[in-house]
Amino acid sequence: xxxxxQPASVSGSPGQSVTxxxxxxxxxxxxxxxxxxxxxxxxxxxxxxxxxxxxxPSGVSNRFSGSKSGNTASLTISGLQTEDEADYYCxxxxxSSPYVFGAGxxxxxx
Amino acid sequence: xxxxxxxxxxxxxxTQTLTLTCSFSGFSLSTGGVGVGWIRQPPGKAxxxxxLIYWDDDQRYCPSLKTRLTITKDTSKNQVVxxxxxxxxxxxxxxxxxxxRQWVNAFDIxxxxxxxxxx
Numbered sequence: 001x002x003x004x005x006q007p008a009s010v011s012g013s014p015g016q017s018v019t020x021x022x023x024x025x026x027x028x029x030x031x032x033x034x035x036x037x038x039x040x041x042x043x044x045x046x047x048x049x050x051x052x053x054x055x056x057p058s059g060v061s062n063r064f065s066g067s068k069s070g071n072t073a074s075l076t077i078s079g080l081q082t083e084d085e086a087d088y089y090c091x092x093x094x095x096s097s098p099y100v101f102g103a104g105x106x107x108x109x110x
Numbered sequence: 111x112x113x114x115x116x117x118x119x120x121x122x123x124x125t126q127t128l129t130l131t132c133s134f135s136g137f138s139l140s141t142g143g144v145g146v147g148w149i150r151q152p153p154g155k156a157x158x159x160x161x162l163i164y165w166d167d168d169q170r171y172c173p174s175l176k177t178r179l180t181i182t183k184d185t186s187k188n189q190v191v192x193x194x195x196x197x198x199x200x201x202x203x204x205x206x207x208x209x210x211r212q213w214v215n216a217f218d219i220x221x222x223x224x225x226x227x228x229x
Contacts, residue, residue: 097171
């Protein structure tokens with residue numbers, strides 16, 4: 001089972017929007033609506049910010065939104081803030097296991 | 111309020127078996143749809159899902175590590191135990207346990223993690 005493909009890094013200025021892609025295959029992202037996204041600050045445990053492609057857990061800012069098209073899921077952070085600087089991981093259900101994670105994307109706020 | 115905490119050795123030798131315990135509160139692992147999973151993260155690297163146990167004792171494993179992993183639960187003690195055999199230096203990582211949200215395929219609450227070094 002291969003990790004999902006994410007860009008190593010993305011960056012943006014405060015107030016801008018950034019989008020992180022998560023590319024899988026027809027056996028994972030393309031087949032199921034079970035894509036989730038996690039935010040991880042240095043030295044901290046991951047935090048769930050999106051599940052089921054586009055749903056936000058209670059308490060998560062609506063500046064975070066998710067979507068999916070074909071084998072690629074996306075996380076968009078709008079109105080970028082300094083506290084959004086972190087690593088972001090996507091995850092998907094697959095035909096062979098409940099979870100596979102992406103390689104992670106570092107978001108830098110310029 | 112759901113909390114989880116990992117415990118176990120910080121240092122293991124190559125070829126030894128690692129045993130980690132996840133102690134949790136705020137939910138019952140006998141509630142339908144709930145699960146507890148283990149995820150690890152080598153220093154500076156990505157998350158890797160290892161194993162998951164569901165409320166009904168169904169166990170799932172990362173295909174590439176399946177032969178080395180065993181996950182069990184003790185509902186009365188609110189604990190989940192992960193064992194990993196034949197440890198290698200590449201298994202050095204922070205190991206997290208996490209709560210699988212009821213009927214949702216995502217981990218909504220994570221423990222603080224425990225660092226395990228294989229040397």
